[in-house]
Amino acid sequence: xxxxxxxxxxxxxxxxxxxxxxxxxxxxxxxxxxxxxxxxxxxxxxxxxxxxxxxxxxxxxxxxxxxxxxxxxxxxxxxxxxxxxxxxxxxxxxxxxxxxxxxxxxxxxxxxxxxxxxxxxxxxxxxxxxxxxxxxxxxxxxxxxxxxxxxxxxxxxxxxxxxxxxxxxxxxxxxxxxxxxxxxxxxxxxxxxxxxxxxxxxxxxxxxxxxxxxxxxxxxxxxxxxxxxxxxxxxxx
Numbered sequence: 557x558x559x560x561x562x563x564x565x566x567x568x569x570x571x572x573x574x575x576x577x578x579x580x581x582x583x584x585x586x587x588x589x590x591x592x593x594x595x596x597x598x599x600x601x602x603x604x605x606x607x608x609x610x611x612x613x614x615x616x617x618x619x620x621x622x623x624x625x626x627x628x629x630x631x632x633x634x635x636x637x638x639x640x641x642x643x644x645x646x647x648x649x650x651x652x653x654x655x656x657x658x659x660x661x662x663x664x665x666x667x668x669x670x671x672x673x674x675x676x677x678x679x680x681x682x683x684x685x686x687x688x689x690x691x692x693x694x695x696x697x698x699x700x701x702x703x704x705x706x707x708x709x710x711x712x713x714x715x716x717x718x719x720x721x722x723x724x725x726x727x728x729x730x731x732x733x734x735x736x737x738x739x740x741x742x743x744x745x746x747x748x749x750x751x752x753x754x755x756x757x758x759x760x761x762x763x764x765x766x767x768x769x770x771x772x773x774x775x776x777x778x779x780x781x782x783x784x785x786x787x788x789x790x791x792x793x
Contacts, residue, residue, distance in 0.1 A: 564603055575603040581624035582607055583633025586675075632669030635662055636681050642711030644684040648703065650719060655704045657693050657731040659685065660738025667745035686742050690754050692716070693735075698761030699727035699777055700735045727776035732758055 568575050578597055583590055597605050608621065638646040646663070648656040663682050670679035692704045692713045701716035701724060721728035739755035742748075766772045 561604060568603060576601055577604040577606065578602045579606045579608060579621070581621065581627075583637065584624040584627050586633065632666040632675075632678050635659075636666055636669075636678055639681045639685065640706075640708075640711070642708065643688065643706040643713070644711070645688045645704075645706065646681070646685045648719075650703075653706045653708050653714075654717075654719075655689065655693070655706070656719070657689065657700050657702055657728075657735055657738075660689060660742070661734045663738060664741040664745065667742065671745065682742075683746070686739070686751065689735075690739070690750070694754055694758065695727075698757035698759075700732050700758065701725075702728045702731045722775040725777065727761070729762075729772040729774060729776060732762055732772075732776070736762065 565575060580590060580594055580597070594605065594607065608624075635646060638648075640647055640652065643655075645655040646659050648654040648659065650656075663685055666678050666682040669675065670682065689704075693701045693716070695701070702718040702721040703716070703724075705714045705717050706712065707714055715724065717724045718726070718728065721731065736755050736758045739751045739758065743751040743755065761776070762772065765776050
């Protein structure tokens with residue numbers, strides 16, 4: 557199978573000239589600038605553009621690429637690039653229309669980057685994601701859904717779902733733990749009491765529904781007819 561790169565090299569060979577192969581780290585020094593550079597490279601004479609992604613073992617590369625990855629990571633670009641304006645959430649790794657409770661464990665990275673770089677846009681992304689997660693994945697009793705699904709065209713929230721939990725309407729204990737940690741971390745950065753209240757509600761649900769030894773089941777909110785999975789403890793939570 558011939559790729560576009562193979563075709564490009566064949567054409568260059570026929571022309572008797574060398575290829576200009578360029579490298580760009582996504583998000584360095586920021587999302588907008590790196591996107592502008594990426595779009596300008598072909599017109600500037602680049603024959604091949606290699607797009608490097610932060611968090612892909614930069615230690616295997618030279619100092620210049622290592623530093624560009626570190627800059628992009630520090631700026632919170634890796635995670636912030638998952639943000640979808642329609643729906644106002646950071647998409648999961650599964651699909652564009654998916655949001656995970658897991659992301660609350662990582663959103664603090666964006667808050668940190670926004671604080672260190674005084675980047676208001678990054679902070680807005682983090683805040684909006686947290687509001688969306690609180691609104692759609694945290695239930696009134698403090699339990700949590702693992703996943704939420706959105707309409708990509710309108711941004712409308714469609715339903716709670718799961719990739720790791722027992723069912724969409726159950727509460728995966730590890731996801732609940734991530735919500736407790738994540739919303740507490742966000743409160744530390746934002747000092748918004750709503751996030752602390754959310755973390756406390758999740759903790760109350762955890763304490764109330766865990767057995768006396770404090771080791772939670774794999775899944776909360778599982779009906780009696782499906783009690784077998786519920787009895788299995790999850791020591792990772």
